[in-house]
Amino acid sequence: MCNNNTLIKDPYKQLDDYIDSLPYKKENLILILHYAQKLFGYLPDKVQWHIAQKLDIPSAKVYGVVSFYSFFTMKPRGQHSVNVCMGTACFVRGAEKLQNEIEKQLSIKTGQVTSDQLFSLDSVRCIGACGLAPVMTVDGKVHGRLNTSEEIKQVLDNYRPTN
Template structure:
């Protein structure tokens, strides 16, 4: 996701990317994806920079960022955990799983832990209904999670070793 280069370097990379596009204004979503990849999230300052670079209203950029759930305006954790809330998962205990993950992370869904290690979100369906309830971390699916110890074991896979 976001690399360790300086913010100025990332702005230069983003500007170079924008300058390389033949149809800049028509590529707003692609530009936003590139910006989020470079910076990790789309701050107000970054959205304004993109609007100025494309010569479009800042409100248009904000409208796109706030409409699509893929984009985030807040810093994200190093790892993203998602709880599937689709019908099969919901019926098989997704709410209980979500509450346990929130408890163990010390945050609510939609938030990021203070140490920026985890962000927690929910999804409508990930297509693993036979494994319900499902938790996905960084794209890896963990199914049939019913016990607090199972949640702890999954999260431990992503915590740095001391």
């Protein structure tokens, strides 16, 4: 009898197969990390160590790349990633107030994930949408000129499941 669970491939095996398919493995560390983060959702120590072993490079090198690039994360993220721009234009136009309101509405602090794992909240230096300040992104989509609690609620509600 076939168990449906046998059809699901082990993510470490998927990662190994992907690495094995690359002609230049060590030179493709960033590409490998992107793939691993897509598979696992984030890059915990265990995954970083696995990649280092597979590529025969120091785990400190893998950690250095993961910690340097803001795209990579070492902690789980929510289903929807919310970022508040804290660049100069956004900060001057109320980014701190925007961030505080999002924290209030999601009942989390920046750097945390909601208890239902639906949203994670972070701040970023600048997203390059200064003319729309203050700005937040959700899953990379820019939402600008957010000045009221209701506007912020409407944006977040667009990402909540409908019953």
